[in-house]
Amino acid sequence: MPHVVIEEAGDLQELFQAFVPIMHRAGTDILKVQEFYVGRSGKEALLESVAIERGIARSFFVQLKRHERSITVRLLPATDPEKTPAVKQVMALIAGFIRTVYPASHYGKTNLQEYLSVTTGLNGAPESTGGEMT
Numbered sequence: 853m854p855h856v857v858i859e860e861a862g863d864l865q866e867l868f869q870a871f872v873p874i875m876h877r878a879g880t881d882i883l884k885v886q887e888f889y890v891g892r893s894g895k896e897a898l899l900e901s902v903a904i905e906r907g908i909a910r911s912f913f914v915q916l917k918r919h920e921r922s923i924t925v926r927l928l929p930a931t932d933p934e935k936t937p938a939v940k941q942v943m944a945l946i947a948g949f950i951r952t953v954y955p956a957s958h959y960g961k962t963n964l965q966e967y968l969s970v971t972t973g974l975n976g977a978p979e980s981t982g983g984e985m986t
Contacts, residue, residue: 853926853927853929853935854926854927854935854939854940854943854963854964855924855925855926855943855961855962855963855964856924856925856943856944856947856959856960856961856962856963856964856968857922857923857924857925857959857960857961857962858922858923858924858925858947858950858951858954858957858958858959858960859921859922859957859958859959859960860921860922860954860956860957860958861921861922861923861950861954861957862953862954863894863918864890864894864895864896864897864916864918864923865890865894866953866954867888867897867916867923867949867950867953868888868890868897870949870952870953871888871949873885873886873887874945874946874949876941876945878941880906880907881903881904881905881906881938882902882903882904883901883902883903883904883938883941883942883945884901884902884903884942885899885900885901885914885942885945885946885949886900886901886902887899887900888900894918895917895918896915896916896917896918897915897916898913898914898915898916898928899913899914899915899916899946900913901913901914901942901946903933903936903938903939903941903942904938905936905937905938910933910934910936910938910939911931911933912927912928912931912932912933912939913927913928913930913931914926914927914928914942914943914946915927915928916946916950922960923950925943925946925947925950926943927939927943937967940964940967941967943964943967944964944967944968947959947964947968948968
């Protein structure tokens with residue numbers, strides 16, 4: 853299952869407050885993160901996402917789980933989309949957004965390394981992922 857852990861990250865409520873919908877276009881592919889829902893406990897969140905790749909739209913939720921000093925980004929098993937490059941890129945965009953909100957954070961365990969490098973600048977600092985990107 854694709855995932856990334858962001859170490860030294862803060863709480864989900866601050867991410868919720870900073871969230872703006874994300875849209876990224878690359879050729880004919882369109883990646884969107886449209887809504888951010890936080891659970892009552894404040895330890896879990898769902899991000900409603902769509903990946904349109906080669907004309908095929910996949911709707912799914914990305915799950916954020918807050919641990920003591922980290923946040924895990926993974927696919928919500930209930931939606932279980934095909935793990936295409938576009939779906940993995942959506943997860944990387946969300947991870948980059950978290951790093952933007954928490955600039956002292958860093959990537960921990962992941963199997964999405966090749967996608968994460970696209971969301972960070974040359975110095976390893978995250979680039980802005982909010983709003984429309986082309």
